[in-house]
Amino acid sequence: xxxxxxxxxxxxxxxxxxxxxxxxxxxxxxxxxxxxxxxxxxxxxxxxxxxxxxxxxxxxxxxxxxxxxxxxxxxxxxxxxxxxxxxxxxxxxxxxxxxxxxxxxxxxxxxxxxxxxxxxxxxxxxxxxxxxxxxxxxxxxxxxxxxxxxxxxxxxxxxxxxxxxxxxxxxxxxxxxxxxxxxxxxxxxxxxxxxxxxx
Ligand code: ATP
Numbered sequence: 001x002x003x004x005x006x007x008x009x010x011x012x013x014x015x016x017x018x019x020x021x022x023x024x025x026x027x028x029x030x031x032x033x034x035x036x037x038x039x040x041x042x043x044x045x046x047x048x049x050x051x052x053x054x055x056x057x058x059x060x061x062x063x064x065x066x067x068x069x070x071x072x073x074x075x076x077x078x079x080x081x082x083x084x085x086x087x088x089x090x091x092x093x094x095x096x097x098x099x100x101x102x103x104x105x106x107x108x109x110x111x112x113x114x115x116x117x118x119x120x121x122x123x124x125x126x127x128x129x130x131x132x133x134x135x136x137x138x139x140x141x142x143x144x145x146x147x148x149x150x151x152x153x154x155x156x157x158x159x160x161x162x163x164x165x166x167x168x169x170x171x172x173x174x175x176x177x178x179x180x181x182x183x184x185x186x187x188x189x190x191x192x193x194x195x196x197x198x199x
Pocket of ligand 1: 068
């Protein structure tokens, strides 16, 4: 599995449709300070479901949308798409190429797509569980991340190893199952209350 392509439109400093192609092997993105190199990795984490504006180096949700320049008006929406080569089948979908896309509007609304089909953010997060590609995973090492990993608590550091060993999926599913169990027992309690009221 490898990231083949990133397409941006209206994302941060990229108002025009911009396509960045990654061939197999190493790709280096070079450019002067402030030219938008880090905005590219922000786009990757944003598509994968990043919600913390601090971690996307902004304050408000709309800070990911092109804010305008001397030459170009601000935009009302932005989108970013990642195309992944899945010919090794690492992602559990029958497609050999998978495109995940996120679109956001100034109103704060976000839309997510997998191969053009609208989905939930949760679906995108689940797709990448245990692949090392999720928004918090070790495939994106931004400035300061190594220090964070070294200085963090044991339980947070363990999450990195869980992802690498392929067990974070089970941890995630356990939490989901516990949430469903809690909801179900609350519903049962409610039904019992109604039942006794009717009796
Ligand atoms: P450095 O080498 O200094 O780390 P960089 O190439 O990584 O820089 P970025 O941090 O990716 O640069 O980009 C910063 C630029 O992006 C700034 O010029 C900033 O004005 C611009 N920028 C960020 N958000 C927006 C936005 N919403 N609209 C327009 N421009 C934006």
